[in-house]
Amino acid sequence: MESCKYCSTDENSIDYHEIIECITCALDAKDPYTAGHSQRVSDMTLRVCQIMGFKDHDIERIHIAAHLHDIGKIGVPDSVLNKVEPLTDEEWQLIRRHPQIGAEILSKSTHLSELKDIVLCHHERYDGKGYPNGRKGCDIPIGARIIAICDSIDAITSNRCYRRAHDFAYCYQEIRKNLGTMYDPIVGQYVLDHWKWVTKGQKE
Template sequence: MNIEARFELCSDGIDYHEIIECIVSALDAKDPYTAGHSQRVSEMALALSGVLGLPEAEVDKIHVAAHLHDIGKIGVPDAILNKPDRLQEEEWAAIKKHPKTGADILSKSRHLNELKDIVLYHHESYDGKGYPSGLKGKEIPLGARIIAICDSIDAMTSDRGYRKAYSLDYCYEEIKKNLGKMYDPDIGALALLHWSKVTASVKK
């Protein structure tokens, strides 16, 4: 039984889809930038997972994890999260704690615990220069490697306080340039091959 089905059929009768939506909405209210971000990333992750031909259970797991990938930002001070200018070094250090905070939050739920490693490692880089643990290549969970690409696409194509959104063409070239560096080269190549399908949520 896939993860979403397990959420729906828990014996305690709780609707975990609603809980996830509430959690993400709380983050959206705290950080205007994230409003819609988690939804778009989850839709891209769903599309990319489908392109990869992953089993349904794995696709569902990655889809839900993508919804929750930034939940740890709830623990970041508002003054940093909503700062309109570029972050200072100490502020950036605070932001970089959000994957660990998110993983800690998910680990407290028996239903969401299996997502924690995907959330924890979604900012790792394929070349080992990411955070929080400097994992490299296939050491990084598959879901985290997928979300890393989708997260970057949405970040680049969204307006920020210190810059306007980049075009999808610019984003395409950045993903291509960083294959094998920031991104899994095989997953990234498939994302580029199916670019329109993967980025459909960005175009809405």
């Protein structure tokens, strides 16, 4: 196995997993509707990376980025994150800032700054209609393209303050019909071809 700075067994090394768990727990406390979301997304992301045959270091890097993909929501007001009523245009703009905020947070760390572009791009769409920068296709980091699908799976199958969760059959069809528009069609096909394994241990 390749050496990886995120999972070193050196007793003097920083335990990144422990630090990241603390950060994501803080986010869960701030936004109860997404409690556990980062963990579920990172679990699915890990499986997709393994299915696609990535190298160990790349798997670990993308896995950690998935844990941290929503860290920028720490910079979004609670009144917006937890609002039951429909968001105003101004509130949507605040929500849409979270990838940029997350990237800025990670850029402060020497060890985690290489993850910032993945976090920045996890709401970009394959067709270029996402945010914050309208990047498209292979201009979006592969890690962000994987996280985007896993993020959607968990969002669709979770209860939200404004709707009940959809089942996994509905979710499967939503992912399938959006290949090539919202989602990378190659990554998406891997997910669909290994659906039961990718979604193993989720809420179904």
